[in-house]
Amino acid sequence: MQPNLFHDFEPKLVEEIEKSGTLKKLEVGEELMRPGMFIRSIPIILSGSLKIMRQDEKGNETFLYFLQKGDTCAMSLTCCSASKPSNVRAVAEEPTEMLLVPVDKLDVWMSLYPSWKTFVFQAYQRRFEDMLEAVDSLAFRKMDERLWRLLRKKAGLQEKRYVYATHQDLSAELNTSREVVTRLLKKLEGLGKIKTHRNRIELMLK
DNA sequence: ACATTAAGTGATT
DNA sequence: AATCACTTAATGT
DSSP states (O other), rough: OOGGGGGSSSSHHHHHHHOEEEEEEEOOOOEEOOOOOOEEEEEEESSSSEEEEEEEETOOOOEEEEETOOOOOOHHHHHHHHHHHOOOOESSSSSSEEEEEHHHHHHHHHHHOOOHHHHHHHHHHHHHHHHHHHHHHHHHHHHHHHHHHHHHHHHTOOOOOOOOOHHHHHHHHHHHHHHHHHHHHHHHHHTTSEEEETTEEEEOOO
């Protein structure tokens, strides 16, 4: 085992992990867990990476985050202790090795080893940060809709009108960059929804 | 004609 | 989607 990975664990804890953990290897694309599955052990990634995704009813998947060397699955931690099924899907992004630790050890180690508590805490913190990023990009991918709404709002929701504003102005209102607005406007123009002029946008409300 | 500002583009992360 | 670097087009003086 790689001692460097567990350098801030108490020797005693490392010993326990080695004793109770089982090694598991996944090839690219192999699934570790899917929504609905119950988990009876939590993984600690030794090498490679796992892609964690959320799945909606129709099977559309949205990326949540990657688990890499030294990471553990925050979902597993909560699912395990609450005996709830998984609500995410985990697939190997590359050949991945991990250590599977039985659930029942968690609580014991939690109270026994401060470093384990820290490890778990940090796992949550990192996951949370990654999730925020995912949320951000999701929220921002609605930019085309936000722009279209803004234009209609500025046009006063009336028949064919002009909006007097530069791309810069619009981008400032939407908290995005001028280039993005330019490109989205061009897209809208291609769809025949608007016509662009200098300092002015013409809404084509048929 | 020249300078300034708005708009368009491509590449990169 | 954001940033950067750069080009091109429109406008004002």
